[in-house]
Amino acid sequence: MEGDIVQMGAYIGAGLACTGMGGAAVGVGHVVGNFISGALRNPSAAASQTATMFIGIAFAEALGIFSFLVALLLMFAV
């Protein structure tokens, strides 16, 4: 019986951890949105900054991936 409650907690925790991905979605959207608005103001400078945009996306996305990792750990490791 006790094991069942622990497992229930792990599953609920995994679901809650997935809400962190929403934060990463906001972050990535913010980065790309600002890149586009900047690129439309100065299209000639946009091509040289795509690498910077991808680095920004990667950093924002990493934190969402961490929440995915926490969910996976709760599902399979705990």
Add this chain to the structure above:
Amino acid sequence: MAEEAGTGLVFHPMEPFKIHPLFGDGPIHWYTPTNVTLWMFIGILAITLLLVVGTRGRAVVPSRVQSVAELAYGFVHKMVEDVAGKDGLKYFPYIFTLFLFIVFSNFLGLIPMAFTPTSHIAVTGLMAIAVFLGVTILGFVKHGAGFLGLFWITSAPLALRPLLALIEVISYFVRPVSHSIRLAGNMMAGHAVMEVFAAFAPLILVSAVGIAVTPLSVLAITAMYALETLVAFVQAYVFTILTCVYLKDALHPGH
């Protein structure tokens, strides 16, 4: 994890990531040939075919395969030069190897029934730790104790510097974790989403709701597949460019 829903649908989202021996069912040792070994070998074979056999002609006007190889070479070469600078080009062969291995693993993994080596943290973790250790050792060899200046931000007010140094040290040691999990997580999550949609597809056989759900899930698999094709390239690009950024930090820790 395999759970059977009440409707008779079977969900196996983690099934494609199982490692099993190629021959027989014995226990897996470090020397056992598994499906990971097979798909890594296929990837390396494809890279060898592209770069060695494809460019064998050394034509001035390149053939189609040769121009693909030249395109990949030029793409990564420019990336290293732009991000890490001219003196980073010494480490270009390693970065090009990483890029080709990741991009070929990702794309070969998109073939149905194929295995994606990069969806395992063991594989990406090894690559990320190799980059982390290599870059750290390189930084200390090139700059000695001056490499620690990376954590001591001289442009910040003096009172803030210890706090910033703490944050910088933490973010430095989180690098290999985020570097590896980003690639593995993206590949694994995308494939698992396709598996979940694929489990909904046969609903039409067991329930009337399937008339609406089945076409939707087939459409969703198609859309996810297109997105995964993009993600397969973008993640290889991101892994490579972050390697270049870390290399730049080791070569020029001042800024």
